[in-house]
Amino acid sequence: MDDEITEAPATEPDPAxxxxxxxxxxxxxxxxxxxxxxxxxxxxxxxxxxxxxRRKQPWPIRLTHWLNIPIIxxxxxxxxxxxxxxxxxxxxxxxxxxxxxxxxxxxxxxxxGGWLAGGRHWHFxxxxxxxxxxxxxxxxFFGSGEWRRxxxxxxxxxxxxxxxxxYYVRIVKNPPEVALYNGLQKLxxxxxxxxxxxxxxxxxxxxxPVQLHWLTLLFGGYDGARLVHFGGxxxxxxxxxxxxxxxxxxxxxxxxxxxxxxxx
Amino acid sequence: MAxxxxxxxxxxxxxxxxxxxxxxxxxxxxxxxxxxxxxxxFQELLFSSSRLAPEQPLSATTPEMDFPVYFISxxxxxxxxxxxxxxxxxxxxxxxxxxxxxxxxxxxxxxIQHHCVEGWSAxxxxxxxxxxxxxxxxxxxxSARYVEFRSFDSGYWSSWDMPSAMHPQTILALQMNxxxxxxxxxxxxxxxxxxxxxxxxVKYVNEINFLSDRTGGYWENQGYEWFAGT
Numbered sequence: 001m002d003d004e005i006t007e008a009p010a011t012e013p014d015p016a017x018x019x020x021x022x023x024x025x026x027x028x029x030x031x032x033x034x035x036x037x038x039x040x041x042x043x044x045x046x047x048x049x050x051x052x053x054r055r056k057q058p059w060p061i062r063l064t065h066w067l068n069i070p071i072i073x074x075x076x077x078x079x080x081x082x083x084x085x086x087x088x089x090x091x092x093x094x095x096x097x098x099x100x101x102x103x104x105x106x107x108x109x110x111x112x113g114g115w116l117a118g119g120r121h122w123h124f125x126x127x128x129x130x131x132x133x134x135x136x137x138x139x140x141f142f143g144s145g146e147w148r149r150x151x152x153x154x155x156x157x158x159x160x161x162x163x164x165x166x167y168y169v170r171i172v173k174n175p176p177e178v179a180l181y182n183g184l185q186k187l188x189x190x191x192x193x194x195x196x197x198x199x200x201x202x203x204x205x206x207x208x209p210v211q212l213h214w215l216t217l218l219f220g221g222y223d224g225a226r227l228v229h230f231g232g233x234x235x236x237x238x239x240x241x242x243x244x245x246x247x248x249x250x251x252x253x254x255x256x257x258x259x260x261x262x263x264x
Numbered sequence: 265m266a267x268x269x270x271x272x273x274x275x276x277x278x279x280x281x282x283x284x285x286x287x288x289x290x291x292x293x294x295x296x297x298x299x300x301x302x303x304x305x306f307q308e309l310l311f312s313s314s315r316l317a318p319e320q321p322l323s324a325t326t327p328e329m330d331f332p333v334y335f336i337s338x339x340x341x342x343x344x345x346x347x348x349x350x351x352x353x354x355x356x357x358x359x360x361x362x363x364x365x366x367x368x369x370x371x372x373x374x375x376i377q378h379h380c381v382e383g384w385s386a387x388x389x390x391x392x393x394x395x396x397x398x399x400x401x402x403x404x405x406x407s408a409r410y411v412e413f414r415s416f417d418s419g420y421w422s423s424w425d426m427p428s429a430m431h432p433q434t435i436l437a438l439q440m441n442x443x444x445x446x447x448x449x450x451x452x453x454x455x456x457x458x459x460x461x462x463x464x465x466v467k468y469v470n471e472i473n474f475l476s477d478r479t480g481g482y483w484e485n486q487g488y489e490w491f492a493g494t
Binding site: 082083085086088091092093094115116117118120121122124125128206208209210211212213217221222223226 | 295296386487
């Protein structure tokens with residue numbers, strides 16, 4: 001391993017948890033710290049451990065992020081293959097009239113698996129890779145304390161989210177001060193995590209509507225779970241589209257997801 | 265060997281591993297086969313002999329014309345003259361059951377949701393003796409771990425794990441929605457269960473064998489998963 005080691009928690013002289021970074025915390029990149037009027041956070045508090053030097057995107061986050069791409073592509077493609085066997089919503093004899101995509105079959109090039117059985121094999125195999133990858137991510141996310149600068153906590157981040165939005169629509173002149181992510185970004189990425197959970201749960205509800213019937217009931221039954229699961233795929237497509245546009249506008253953030261970015 | 269595992273190298277090797285996996289049929293085939301085994305274990309783990317498919321209200325019944333009809337023969341299969349249900353394999357009293365004998369056995373009725381592998385659902389009420397009643401009547405040997413159900417629909421068949429076959433909601437249906445089983449739905453006798461996908465529920469049944477080994481099935485042998493629990 002190269003420089004990765006230096007950011008591993010094992011090299012910490014003090015394993016005590018780091019203090020939660022507030023809006024004025026020193027977890028900001030240095031250039032942003034200097035741009036603010038309040039530099040008091042730069043002075044170490046006597047009983048606090050030395051500030052960990054952490055990259056923007058530590059390697060476990062980068063690894064799980066990039067593994068998500070082949071995993072999600074296969075899940076989406078095989079999912080569309082499965083959908084094609086019955087491209088309707090609602091039970092036989094009572095299909096839902098309000099559902100706008102009744103009978104819509106996805107184009108061939110979007111599907112993976114060749115036929116229904118193949119699509120199912122891919123979907124149920126790679127679903128486990130998704131779960132393992134997500135578990136590694138979540139273990140790191142909570143174990144390392146990364147959640148403090150990534151998780152959207154309403155009473156903490158709502159103001160920043162609103163101010164960022166106000167800045168984007170040009171109601172206010174300057175964006176709010178941020179650590180790693182602004183409130184709106186935290187909201188988007190936390191939403192993505194909850195969304196992933198929803199996809200796994202609605203998928204399980206379709207997979208085992210009898211053994212897990214309490215879960216299936218939570219989605220309004222088998223056909224409700226199917227709708228949530230496919231609706232989730234459409235939402236995911238929207239998330240990916242917006243994500244790619246924003247990354248194209250901020251290539252430095254893409255670089256950080258490859259190299260890890262600056263420490264700070 | 266002091267070769268550094270750099271990020272670049274690590275990413276490159278992950279990338280090439282995925283490329284190899286995507287191009288080589290044997291590696292992906294092995295991966296999918298292995299994961300199917302894993303999923304079979306997972307499904308057996310989730311399965312409970314006492315967990316029942318929820319009973320559905322009468323109002324939720326699918327109109328009979330909307331309940332899909334399916335058989336593999338070119339024409340709708342008709343039962344042979346003198347039809348009986350032949351039960352054999354690892355049993356001490358193999359035998360042939362007539363419809364009257366089956367109708368005289370304790371009857372289980374259930375109105376439950378049907379789950380097809382294609383993704384659709386439908387609801388009907390099914391009535392008939394449990395497969396476990398048949399097993400008791402023929403005295404199944406403890407060495408039997410699988411049950412195969414065979415039909416006169418061009419040899420359509422499926423083999424089951426014993427616990428799913430002995431589930432209280434696994435029956436040999438003589439009736440659908442309170443009427444004699446219609447020819448389109450497998451008359452005179454079909455297998456019906458809340459714990460398996462549609463293609464495991466053999467219609468037009470005329471033979472049951474209790475076995476020490478699984479014997480695949482019509483769709484299972486073409487690539488559909490064997491366990492197919494719900």
